[in-house]
Amino acid sequence: MSPAFLRSRVVVAVIACLGLLLTGAVSASPAGASTTLTVAQLEASLGNAMYVLLNAERALHGLPPAHGSPTLVKSAHAHNLMMAKDNLMSHQCPGEASPGTRIWNAGYHWHRWGENVGWTTNETVSGIQYMERVMYNEAPPNDGHRLNILGNFYAVGIDVYIDAVHHKLWYTQDFAT
Secondary structure (H helix, E strand, C coil): CCHHHHHHHHHHHHHHHHHHHHHHHHCCCCCCCCCCCCHHHHHHHHHHHHHHHHHHHHHCCCCCCCEECHHHHHHHHHHHHHHHHHCCCCCCCCCCCCHHHHHHHHCCCCCCEEEEEEEECCCCHHHHHHHHHHHHCCCCCCCHHHHHHCCCCCEEEEEEEEECCCCEEEEEEEEEC
16 A cells, blocks of 8 residues: 555544544433533543644654653643643743653653643634644744654653633643653
């Protein structure tokens, strides 16, 4: 099979997975009953949507998927809480360890690490996917996020945090090998 054919199959599979993810999140109760997601469920759903899109982008370049790591999610979540507390987007908030140290202290003993952080006020799947596409579509010389997405990393932890105080959706992607 040609690479173009394989890429198109990957894109179709990702779209199908996203559809199942979103459908499952909305129609988990009997027909006619309303479904209310908890904030934690919504955050997890948004994080999953970002994860699926990130791995689809990697597949377009013939890269293996970055496997989800609960340890990296732990590091990413702690960082999101710090950014939200300070209402400051940064790789290192005041009083916080550096990203490499934070990831190591969370329990992931890396050889190489990377991190993408950001926020949006669009607290929807389309909002988080837009942010992922913005990072993926970066061009040199300002393409650090894209380099992490397409980097030689085995694992990723993506955490999404809905900040009701500042009306922002914070996200952190911690990558490591």
